[in-house]
Amino acid sequence: MKGGLILALLLCLAFSTPLAYGLEKGLLRSLGIQELRQEAPDFTLINPDGKKISLSDYKGKVVILHIWATWCKPCKEEFPLFEKVYQRFKDKDVIFLPIAIDPKAGRPEIDAFAKKLGVSFSVYLAKEGDITDRYWTWGVPATYFIDKKGWIAGRAIGPRDWASDSINNLINALLEEK
Numbered sequence: 071m072k073g074g075l076i077l078a079l080l081l082c083l084a085f086s087t088p089l090a091y092g093l094e095k096g097l098l099r100s101l102g103i104q105e106l107r108q109e110a111p112d113f114t115l116i117n118p119d120g121k122k123i124s125l126s127d128y129k130g131k132v133v134i135l136h137i138w139a140t141w142c143k144p145c146k147e148e149f150p151l152f153e154k155v156y157q158r159f160k161d162k163d164v165i166f167l168p169i170a171i172d173p174k175a176g177r178p179e180i181d182a183f184a185k186k187l188g189v190s191f192s193v194y195l196a197k198e199g200d201i202t203d204r205y206w207t208w209g210v211p212a213t214y215f216i217d218k219k220g221w222i223a224g225r226a227i228g229p230r231d232w233a234s235d236s237i238n239n240l241i242n243a244l245l246e247e248k
């Protein structure tokens with residue numbers, strides 16, 4: 071009896087204890103997001119204005135690194151929802167970096183794709199930087215949630231309902247980190 075009680079308490083602690091960066095494991099788990107506790111590898115990209123940027127430029131901000139492709143049907147379906155979350159957080163310390171991995175598409179095709187889907191955020195090309203050397207994924211879409219200290223809190227593989235309260239809660243939790 072006593073051993074069962076101790077085991078139950080330990081399990082409760084394991085599932086409700088904040089991670090090193092303060093997020094509750096249950097929040098990530100409920101969203102189907104793989105918990106990662108590792109420093110986010112820096113990378114460089116070229117923004118739509120032709121300026122070189124890097125992840126380290128955004129230290130102190132929450133970064134949502136979203137890897138996608140124009141040929142990906144779920145990516146097309148979730149872009150309007152991604153626009154909603156972008157609109158909700160664009161005036162806060164959240165940076166959205168949707169990065170296309172299309173090997174043959176250029177800037178005009180990527181920009182036209184985003185415009186056709188009605189998004190107002192900038193899109194980036196993986197081939198205009200070194201991100202694929204540092205971030206590997208099973209497929210697209212894949213999204214990395216990077217906290218303000220530059221650590222990867224988690225990785226989501228597959229589409230998400232970006233307009234959901236759960237995603238908003240996750241982003242808010244990352245914003246509240248000290």
